[in-house]
Amino acid sequence: MQTNFTAEQLSDPHVAASEKILRKCVHCGFCTATCPTYVTLGNELDSPRGRIYLIKDMLENGRSADARLVTHIDRCLSCLACVTTCPSGVDYMHLVDHARAHIEKTYKRPFMNRFTRAILAAVLPYPGRFRLALKLAKLARPLQGLMRAPALKPFAAMLALAPKQIPAPSPFSMPGTYAARAQKRGRVAILTGCAQPVLDPAINEAAIRLLTRLGIEVVAPAGEVCCGSLVHHMGREGQALASARANVDVWTREIEKGGLDAIIITASGCGTTIKDYGHMLRLDPAYAQKAAGVAALAKDITEFLASLDLPANAPKGLTVTYHSACSMQHGQRITMAPKQLLKAAGFTVRDPAEGHLCCGSAGTYNIMQPDISAALKVRKVKNLEATKPDVIATGNIGCITQIATGTAIPILHTVELLDWAYGGDIPQKLRGFPLS
Known part of the structure; x- marks a missing residue:
């Protein structure tokens, strides 16, 4: 794509970075086939290609955002299916991040x-x-x-x-160190998170139990805050960067104190953001190097477990359909490890049709864009139920919350099933549930 930015505009490092991204787009339109909003609405401006045109026009002309542009950018889920599809390597994620920050600075919403x-x-x-x-x-x-x-x-x-029953606060959500229960083979920090420990504390409980049984010491550091992804996707860059700096400081202290083999994340939406800390803080000389180090250590729980060579189990006679969260498959490019782990643990694993399409959760999207989100949920649930599973597994609390409102099939985090398969108790959601 040809661009016409001035030298003065390109002196802004954010504009310069976006200009490089824009120049990579060749208008091929491959992204439209995998974009959930284009598939749902059929509007070119609700496709990545359409949004790229809108962003280019806004930035190139140095103008404030307007209602038309904001409407179409707000409809973007940041699912990043377009990034996976794009043959030209267009970094749409960072382009739309910049657009959202520009909107936040220049547009007054109703x-x-x-x-x-x-x-x-x-x-x-x-x-x-x-x-x-x-x-x-x-x-x-x-x-x-x-x-x-x-x-x-x-x-x-x-x-x-909102859940009808709110789980009781878990001691696993408090700062602390959990000793390895077998011969020690590593030390990791775990992201406690913000929404997840309130909505489903059983996820981190399962992760900590499984890791410690496998000989991994787990630390939940004091001072950790939200990863920043929720406000980052709202364009509130100052708030997002403050969260990133706080977490970088916390995890750097743990690295210096006793070393870390990984920073374990059990919510894939958080993982995509934390792995991007190096980019987010690249212009901050006090944090750029530390943030890059933290980002390099960030691992999804399934990504880390795959490196431990878990033994194969006998078949459990349970069919699990795996829903790959967008932030997992498109944001972090983790596609095979969760399914391979489940298969090795003894589960029969199935893939739904249209697995690349978002379920409509996407952080706060199911709140701010409820109509589009609801349409995507119906489509996702139909595809999941068509596989006739006993259980649905996924790696993101947002997907769990979203999909659970559309089906009676139990939906759990992948690590809950793995904890059960490797010596833990049956997950609470499956107790008393008829399983084949």
Whole structure:
């Protein structure tokens, strides 16, 4: 793609980086076939290629974002299926990140939109606030049917997604060190997270139990905060970078204290962001090197377990359909390890049709874009149920929450099934459930 930026514009390192990305696009349109919003809406401007044109026009002309552009950028899930598909290597992820930050700086959203986004940014990254919000949601659920006005749809979506039962706080969500229960073979830190320990603390519990049984010492460091992905995708770059710096400091201290073989992440959406810390903080001389080191250590739990050569188990007679979260398959390019681990653990593993398409969760997307999200969920659930599984497995809490509202089939994190297969108790979600 030909660009016409001025030398003055290119003196801004963010603009210069986006210009290089834009120049790689050759208008081939391969991305449209795998873009969930284009497949759903059929609008060229709701495809990666269309959004690239809009972003180029905005940046090249040095103008503020307008309502038309914001509408189409907001509809992007950041699923990154287009990045996997693109034959030219267009770095769409960093381009749309820059566009969102530019929107946040130059565009004044309608009041209710600003209000909703401010609430999400002030609540979701903080476990205590999030837990309180979920308790309030239980009280407000009878009002859901009254929230039909477009500006109120996000609040109706919040109530629909809120669990009926909020799990009790887990001691595994507190800072601490968990000693290896077999001959020690490594030391890792684990990301506690923000939304996940509130919605489903059993995930990190399973990860810690399994790792320690395998001889891995696990530390949950004090001072860790949200990874920053939720606000990062809202264009709130200052808040996202503050979170990144805080976590880099925490994990660097652990590296210096006792060394780390990996930083384990059990929410793939967080993993994609943490692995990008080196890029996010590349212009900060105090953090660039440390952030790159942290990013290099970041590993999804299945990525790390695959390096431990777990033994093969006898068949369990249980069929698991694996839903590959977008942040796992497109963001981190981890596609085979989770399925191979499940097969080795004794499960029969199936793949759904259209596995490359997003389920519609995408951080806060199922709240801010509930209609598109609902259409994608219906499509995803239909494909998952068509495989007739006993259980659905995935690696991201957002996908678990989203898909669980559309099917009665139990959906668990992959590590919960692996913990069970290698000596742990049966997951709570499967107790008393009829399994083949």
